[in-house]
Amino acid sequence: MRFYPLEAVVRGISLALFFAFLAVVPIPARSADDSPFVINPVISTDKSVDCSSVDRILAGLVHPGMTDEQKVLAVFNWIRRVMYHGDGPEEYAFDFGKMVQVLGNGSCLRQTAPLALLLKRLGYESESWVHDGHHMLQVSYGGKWHCLDPHMNFYVFDRSVPPHIAGLEQLRVDSTLAWAAEAEHRSAPGFLLCGDSPAWFSGGGLWEKEPGWPDVTIKDPLRRLTLRRGESISFSWLPGDYYYRKAWQFDYGPYHTCGARDSLDTANWPIYEPYRAIVNDTPCYRHWAQGKMVYYPDLFSDHFQDGVAGQKNIVRLCPCFVLMPQDLRYPGELVFSVDCPYVITAGEFRVKKGEMHGGITAEVSTDGMKNWQPVTVTDSGQVVRGLFVDQINGSFNGYYLKLILAGDSSMESLEMTSYFQHNPLALPYLVPGENLLKVEAEHFGSQLKLEWSYAEGPDWKNTKTILRNFPEAGELKVAVGGEKYPRNLSLTLSVLP
Structure with missing residues (x-):
């Protein structure tokens, strides 16, 4: 028996005979009970802090036998590690997961507020203070208040025996506690790391105690x-x-x-x-830092349905194992979802066509498929590629990619790459x-x-x-x-x- 290329068959026989000639495999619906994911x-190690949840963060920082001061400083140094000064979007300023897992930058209150939250989880009361527009924190333990500022990396010990981390009352009364701390070897390691002045933590000016802390949003796990x-x-x-x-x-x-x-x-x-x-x-x-998610669904089985969020006029053919429009008079549509726990910064795709080389176009949506934006594609005849940045940069909710197959086109393989910031x-x-x-x-x-x-x-x-x-x-x-x-x-x- 002589076999002809699929495209020649389609052109040479009627649509009815075409589907009689080839086995048509319908795309099965996804079962709610199916969980191949x-x-x-x-992933964690015994030597690093597991940042997947607030409880795990604290478990990685605080250990049996630590003093109050050691616990407080362990949390203080971790906040300084995962965050540096420089503000990002206002709407995420007090979203703990986004600030820690995605952004990593925030100034002043954006650092003291999450520090206060973690200290509260450990049972320590803290207050928010502002000196001439700059936020700092003081925490209570051992019957005393102690001033800390993760943004500028500030804390100093007083001159008592044994020494204690000084509180705001002490710092305001005795300016030398801050100004002479380095010379007297009473300062934090990396004291005032970025060259800020001890004046922020001493003397006069406008000092204000705030009535409370901003509400810090926590959604555990911090990334899902x-x-x-x-x-x-x-x-x-x-x-x-x-x-x-x-x-x-x-x-x-x-x-x-x-x-x-x-x-x-x-x-x-x-x-x-x-x-x-x-x-x-x-x-x-x-x-x-940049990360990426790659999705390479198996079109030779129904596994590719894992990523399908919607479809229209599409069948999978055997033995060719290609996706194509069921009714060749109309285009077919496939919508694939991308669910990323970080912020999406760009995306791209590569489609390899089957024997039918008609056009394939693409659109993306970041609002739950309500609105679609076109993607510019390049088509070599056998391979279609698309790169999209402006359409999805800044999405914390993933996105959807719609592939539109012309009636004379087919799809043999798909690779989607989504870039994110973390x-x-x-x-x-x-x-x-x-x-x-x-x-x-x-x-x-x-x-x-x-x-x-x-x-x-x-x-x-x-x-x-x-x-x-x-x-x-x-x-x-x-x-x-x-x-x-x-x-x-x-x-x-x-x-x-």
């Missing part, structure tokens, strides 16, 4: 992720091509503008040091020596593949990769060489198609 995977079959998420620790444009007041992604001064922060410097980057021609160690200092990390890596999830409907690349050694030249499949929760010991903290390069979680 990996839901909310969490579902990986479908054929989907992966990759984190880097460095900036990339696409950043959240509203995250910063300038035309580049957010970073700590005081750059090299981070080396003075002995409490956090070992974690910062491996991640030197150049942003706006400025060397820096704290900055935004805060790399909220990721798990490895340290020199033995690390216990833990993999968990709310549900393992499929096998989860973990790939973690890092570089160890004095110059971070020795690259290693952890590669392991997890059909269920598990642990893995990882030995890291060298004296310095390794440079984590990428962390990828994926589910096979």
Whole structure:
């Protein structure tokens, strides 16, 4: 029997005979009970702070046997680690998850408010104070008040025996407590890290105690992720091509503008040091980072339905295994969803056509498919590509991609890539020596593949990769060489198609 190319068959016989000739496989509806996904995977280590929830953050910072002061300073130094000065969108100023997991930048009250929240979870009362327009915090423990400011990295000990972190009443009465703190070796490590003056914490001026704290939004888990079959998420620790444009007041992604001064922060410097980057021609160690989600659905089975949010006039044909319009007189539509727990910054797709090479166009939506924006595509005849940035940059709710197949077109494969911005200092990390890596999830409907690349050694030249499949929760010991903290390069979680 002689076989003809699919396109020739379509052109040479009637539509009715065409469907009699080929087996038509309808696209099944998704079952509500079907759960082939990996839901909310969490990767943590015993040496790093698990930032997936507030309770886990505190569990990673506070340990049995610590004094009140040690607990307070552990939380204080962690807030300084994951946030640097420079304000982003006002609407997310007091959203704990977005500030920690995504943005990583905020000034004044945007740092003291989450610090107060964490201290309250530990049972410590705190007050919000403003001196000449600058916010700071004082916390009560041991029968005394103690002044802390994560934005400027301020606290000083008084001259009592034994010494205590000074409170605002002491600082206002005795200006030398702040001004002479460094000379008398009573200051915080990395004291006034970015060159701010002790005047903010001493003497006269307008001092105001605020009536309370802003409401800080917490939605645990702080980031919720579902990986479908054929989907992966990759984190880097460095900036990339696409950043959240509203995250910063300038035309580049957010970073700590005081750059090299981070080396003075002995409490956090070992974690910062491996991640030197150049942003706006400025060397820096704290900055935004780029991640990406890749979705490569299996069109040879009904697994691709995991990502379908809507369809119109579409069938999958056997034995060709292509998607195409069912009624060739009209275009077919497929809508794929992207659900990302971070802020989307850009997207792109690549479609490989089947034997029918008609046109394929695309649109995107960020408002639940109410409104659609066109995507400019390039069509080589066999492959269609699209890149879209302006249409989706800044979406915290993912987006939808609609592919519109002309009546004489077909689709053999699809690859979607979605870029996002995240805060790399909220990721798990490895340290020199033995690390216990833990993999968990709310549900393992499929096998989860973990790939973690890092570089160890004095110059971070020795690259290693952890590669392991997890059909269920598990642990893995990882030995890291060298004296310095390794440079984590990428962390990828994926589910096979």
